Amino acid sequence: MKEIVKKSKDQKDYYEDIIFARATPPGASAIAVVRVSGKNSWRIINKFFKPLKINKHYESHKIYYGSIDFDDQIVDNVLVSTFAEGRSFTGEESFEISCHGSEVIVSMIVKILLSLNLRIAEPGEFSKRAFLNNKMDLTEAESIMDLINSSTRQSALIAVKQLTGRLTNQINNIKERTAGLLTEIEVDIDYPEEELSIDYDKWTSKIAEIIDLIDFFLKSFKRGRFYRESIEAVIAGRTNSGKSTLFNFLLNEDKAIVSDIHGTTRDYLDGIINISGYGVRIYDTAGLRQSNDPIEIEGTKRSLDLINKNSIILYIISASDGMTEDDWNNLKNIGQDKKVLIIINKIDLNNDIKKIENMLFDLKLDFKNYHIVKMSALNKIGLDDFNSSFLKLLTESEIFENDDPLITNERHALLLSGAKKNLIRSREKLDEKLLDLTAFELREALNRLGEITGEITSDDIINRIFSSFCIGK
Ligand SMILES: Nc1nc2c(ncn2[C@@H]2O[C@H](COP(=O)(O)OP(=O)(O)OP(=O)(O)O)[C@@H](O)[C@H]2O)c(=O)[nH]1
Ligand SMILES: [Mg+2]
Structure with missing residues (x-):
């Protein structure tokens, strides 16, 4: 049986060494922050920091301006912010050094702290300490x-x-x-x-x-x-219908190769887009057509796999080619449980408005539950319709009161x-x-x-949760 242990005093004592980590991402920036936390950690501040005004004692929630001096060399002018035990994120005595955001300066500060026998924090160790010191519970830590x-x-x-x-x-x-x-x-x-x-x-x-x-x-x-991990949507259709054009437009990037040669896309591509605050992972797929080319056959198989696996499908039909029997079969083969948006694309190429209206009429008869829009992905016609239909597709099966807490x-x-x-x-x-x-x-x-x-949680679970955090958090 799994061992269940309550947080014990021993567990807490074990973590009472002083740890540090940079809290800001690597690379040049205006400011970088290095966090330090641990019992009596303030006592090491004066070993490397010279405040402009000499302080006998540091106080909590104050910012001290001064320089970092080490081995008689000035490293940088910095701000040191202090947090007393019980009044900090971790619950321990801690401080933060805000230095200039240069890799050279940060690595010198890291060297200094290591030479003072401080330990580099493990991923999530600051949050873990906050949890062990009852500053927050596990769900709060996970939500950070x-x-x-x-x-x-x-x-x-x-x-x-x-x-x-x-x-x-x-x-x-x-x-x-x-x-x-x-x-x-x-x-x-x-x-x-x-x-x-x-x-x-x-x-x-x-x-x-x-x-x-x-x-x-x-x-x-x-x-x-649905909210936390992005939802997935697949762009599908016959070759040359404009799938990759729509994909690139949605991503705002020339990621997929577009050409008028049928079968241009051989393997699927994906990217994340934002539709009114919903993160959507969108797939561009190889066009569906019969072929003897083994690579194209494999590409089509992958497209069908993606269609089967995902619940939201954007099916593109070219208005210049019109609705073909293949389109009809492809649409019929998409499972009934899917949310489908049929896109009649390239309407700029078809001046025969009546033909498009007829197509729309027939589609509405045959595919009552599907949304249908007409647009031009290339010339950006009909975008409002497309966006609102796509949003409807994302939200319609997910009606829920906003204020209810969600398990994610x-x-x-x-x-x-x-x-x-x-x-x-x-x-x-x-x-x-x-x-x-x-x-x-x-x-x-x-x-x-x-x-x-997290009131009653085994040690290994706690360790697993916090080790997935980033360093410095
Ligand atoms: N006029 C017009 N041309 C378009 C439109 N959308 C795409 N095209 C053109 O149609 C051709 C095929 O577009 P793609 O986006 O490569 O089509 P696809 O569906 O990805 O094709 P495959 O990868 O072969 O399956 C390209 O020449 C595009 O410029 C549109 O709305 N209007
Ligand atoms: Mg393509």
Whole structure:
């Protein structure tokens, strides 16, 4: 069985050495920041820093201007910001050096700190210390990382909400209900003489309420991932319909080769685009056509694989060629579960408006559930229509109230479904009037919920989570 340990004093003591790391990315910049944290870390400041005004004592939340002098050489003029124990990010006495953002200066500061026997922090070690010192719980720590990594407005918003502890509050609510129920049951286990008065129905409905709450969060997981990890959409269609032209336009980059030769794109390409705040990974694929060329056959196979794997398809038809039987077959072969936007492209080439309208009419009859737009990817006609249809496609199956906290993290989702399983089992045991086993399952559910926020978490899980963080965080 997995060993579950509570945060112990020993665990905390182990981390009381002084660590440092640069907190800003490498490369030339106006300012670079080096963070230092650890018990009594201020005592080393005077070993390399000469403040302009001599200070007998450093105080918390002050910024000191001065120079870094080492081996009688001035390294840089810097600002040192101080944070006292209990009032810093890590909870430890810490300080930050803001120097000029030159690689040479930063590496000299690193050398100085190493020579003073400080240790370079491991990835996520600052956050890990903050967690171990109860400055934040695990979901908050994880959301810091999500915030740093978020590439879209929506994903940043979710991370900020979780950072402010909204998810923790909701999980705590579920925990309190479970713990309350467990206490009631334990009282009855301890005083069995009152068994006759036990209200099994009341407990059963309480368990059902908790399961409903968990279900609510689990449902949001799908949508949560949708925001955090970018959703994927595949541009597909016959050769020469303008897929790569649209792809390049959306990426705002000449990434794919465009030519009027059929079968130009041989393998798929991808890139991330931003549609009204939604991060979308978009794929350009090889055109679908019959061929004897083994490379093209492989390319077509890859296109079909991508179509099968992904739920959002942008299918392009060339208005100059018109809707062909192949187009019709390709569209029919796209699974019913997919969200499809049919794009009639190259409308600039077709002056026969009536022909396009007829095409549109026929498509609407045959593919009722699909969105259809007409545009020119090359001449940028019909872009508003395209954008709003694409956005509809992204959002329509994902209606959710904005203020609800979303589960975006697989670890949280797994633990929640584990807790749900325990609750279902506890209800079964309650039906069989086996109170000891009911209580056992409720305690297991509580352990799982506690693991989400990190109250009860094994060391290796903590280490795994924090080691995925970046250095300096
Ligand atoms: N007039 C016009 N030409 C277009 C439009 N879109 C694409 N084209 C042209 O159509 C030709 C094929 O475009 P691509 O984007 O390479 O087509 P594709 O679907 O990627 O083709 P394959 O890679 O062969 O499958 C190029 O010459 C483009 O310039 C459009 O909206 N209007
Ligand atoms: Mg192409």
